[in-house]
Amino acid sequence: MRNTSKSSFLLLLLLFGALFLAGCTGNEVNLQDGDKQISEEMNVIISDYIIQKYSSSYLVTEKQFEVHKVYGTNESDGVISVYMWSYYGGFNKSTGIVNQAGHSLPAVIRLSKKGENYSVIEYTEPQDGSLYQSSLKKMFPKKYLNLAQQDSGNIEDLQKEMDRKVKQWLEKKE
Numbered sequence: 001m002r003n004t005s006k007s008s009f010l011l012l013l014l015l016f017g018a019l020f021l022a023g024c025t026g027n028e029v030n031l032q033d034g035d036k037q038i039s040e041e042m043n044v045i046i047s048d049y050i051i052q053k054y055s056s057s058y059l060v061t062e063k064q065f066e067v068h069k070v071y072g073t074n075e076s077d078g079v080i081s082v083y084m085w086s087y088y089g090g091f092n093k094s095t096g097i098v099n100q101a102g103h104s105l106p107a108v109i110r111l112s113k114k115g116e117n118y119s120v121i122e123y124t125e126p127q128d129g130s131l132y133q134s135s136l137k138k139m140f141p142k143k144y145l146n147l148a149q150q151d152s153g154n155i156e157d158l159q160k161e162m163d164r165k166v167k168q169w170l171e172k173k174e
Helices: 002-024 040-054 129-139 142-150 156-171
Strands: 031-033 063-076 079-091 101-114 117-124
Touching: 040 063, 040 079, 040 101, 040 117, 063 142, 063 156, 079 142, 079 156, 101 129, 129 142
Parallel strands: none
Antiparallel strands: 031 063, 063 079, 079 101, 101 117
């Protein structure tokens, strides 16, 4: 009789432990690396949202652009979390491709799909100063945290993409 109750207890303990561990890692189960899950429409929604959010926060410029590098995504309950590095800049025709105002930082944006359209339901950036690292850890899954930390000041590819967009705008005839 004793062995049966010990066995039952051990089995129950193992089952509880397995469920506990599964619950702890549940938010990273659906991670998809890279931008495979991001459509062109979603990229436009993300950029437009960030441009609108910051267009009045910096010096007045003629045109603003945003480009981003997606580390990965996570879909849960119809909400897609996009873990990324964002580069925003404001430009004037008189100064060409020289950025007049902007920022470059890690961000998480959450999108919801309603019918055929996506909408932004949340946008998060790390806090400044001494809270930067701890807030970054709360925002990003471990899998993407190191990438976000490494990209600080290392945006050559995004700079090329930004330059391309600005040059297209500068060459456009009014």
